[in-house]
Amino acid sequence: MRNAEAGPEAPAWVDDWLAGDRRALSRAITILENEGRESPALVKAMQGLLGRAMSVGFTGPPGAGKSTLVNAFVAEQRRRGRTVGVLAVDPSSPVSGGAILGDRIRMTGHSGDDGVFVRSLASRGHLGGLSRSAVRVMDCLDAAGLDIIILETVGAGQSEVEIADIADVKVVVAAPGLGDDVQAIKAGILEIADILLVNKGDHPLSSQTVRHLKSMANMRPADARPPVLKATAVTGQGVEALADAVDEIGRSRRVSAPLARARRLIRRAAVDLTQRRLDRVDDADIEALAQALTTGEKSVEAAAADLLGLAMRETT
Numbered sequence: 510m511r512n513a514e515a516g517p518e519a520p521a522w523v524d525d526w527l528a529g530d531r532r533a534l535s536r537a538i539t540i541l542e543n544e545g546r547e548s549p550a551l552v553k554a555m556q557g558l559l560g561r562a563m564s565v566g567f568t569g570p571p572g573a574g575k576s577t578l579v580n581a582f583v584a585e586q587r588r589r590g591r592t593v594g595v596l597a598v599d600p601s602s603p604v605s606g607g608a609i610l611g612d613r614i615r616m617t618g619h620s621g622d623d624g625v626f627v628r629s630l631a632s633r634g635h636l637g638g639l640s641r642s643a644v645r646v647m648d649c650l651d652a653a654g655l656d657i658i659i660l661e662t663v664g665a666g667q668s669e670v671e672i673a674d675i676a677d678v679k680v681v682v683a684a685p686g687l688g689d690d691v692q693a694i695k696a697g698i699l700e701i702a703d704i705l706l707v708n709k710g711d712h713p714l715s716s717q718t719v720r721h722l723k724s725m726a727n728m729r730p731a732d733a734r735p736p737v738l739k740a741t742a743v744t745g746q747g748v749e750a751l752a753d754a755v756d757e758i759g760r761s762r763r764v765s766a767p768l769a770r771a772r773r774l775i776r777r778a779a780v781d782l783t784q785r786r787l788d789r790v791d792d793a794d795i796e797a798l799a800q801a802l803t804t805g806e807k808s809v810e811a812a813a814a815d816l817l818g819l820a821m822r823e824t825t
């Protein structure tokens with residue numbers, strides 16, 4: 510199973526990880542999250558083993574029922590004979606989202622199931638760091654051979670959208686009767702949704718919310734119009750249809766997904782790299798550009814271009 514390019518420096522347990530051993534997988538995740546000494550060897554070991562899993566992101570406002578829905582979705586995936594990795598990402602709080610999800614998974618008995626691996630991603634540092642580490646952890650799960658990777662992100666702001674955007678298939682979850690939900694969904698989240706899901710279908714206002722979201726979805730161009738589904742996570746109603754819809758979208762992306770993912774990774778890495786380089790530019794250089802701007806010698810755009818040039822030239 511060992512990747513031939515992994516080289517002798519890869520630790521022995523890497524084979525266990527790539528064969529799907531859960532303890533070795535946890536170990537790999539911890540090392541990559543912390544950018545430990547063995548990280549480069551692990552990254553190398555993953556080469557050629559990525560892009561096999563389908564990833565599904567669930568995002569939406571707190572309380573919409575994402576964790577409950579993910580739990581039911583995991584059960585449905587298990588019925589379909591697939592192994593599942595679940596990653597809970599909470600940009601605002603280091604524990605709550607993941608802990609709640611972990612409890613729920615444990616409560617309903619997935620924890621005794623070797624086909625389900627759950628991990629929460631601690632929030633630390635800036636958000637770019639969080640989405641970067643989410644990508645890395647997803648790669649770890651992918652390399653371990655899990656069939657489906659589920660990403661649950663808490664909240665519905667721009668930052669959560671960014672994290673959810675990492676997934677191949679994006680499900681935006683809303684709950685009935687919450688005006689704020691719809692506001693949040695309007696604020697850009699609709700653009701990334703492959704599926705809009707109204708949860709709490711047992712709620713009297715759920716049909717109204719479905720209609721509302723359908724009319725919003727209809728404002729999108731016909732080829733980018735997400736289906737609006739209804740489910741009741743607590744009973745599992747509608748979850749099979751959701752899994753079918755996810756499969757259909759996932760299948761249609763199978764060819765383009767690795768390239769799309771690569772494009773996203775490159776773009777994100779470029780933004781990170783630029784930021785790091787900008788942080789290291791000499792104060793005196795920035796001062797000189799500021800002078801040139803105030804005297805009218807340079808336009809803002811010209812000064813910015815010069816600054817980028819300095820930043821990128823500094824080290825190679």
Ligand SMILES: Nc1nc2c(ncn2[C@@H]2O[C@H](COP(=O)(O)OP(=O)(O)O)[C@@H](O)[C@H]2O)c(=O)[nH]1
Pocket residue numbers: 569570571572573574575576577578609708709710711712740741742743744
């Ligand atoms: N009535 C009803 N309640 C639900 C449903 N799904 C989730 N809930 C409840 O909504 C609350 C929030 O659920 P949770 O999964 O933690 O939401 P999250 O914050 O989006 O992850 C919990 O009390 C759930 O039991 C549903 O389909 N119907």
Ligand SMILES: [Mg+2]
Pocket residue numbers: 575576577606609610663
């Ligand atoms: Mg949750």
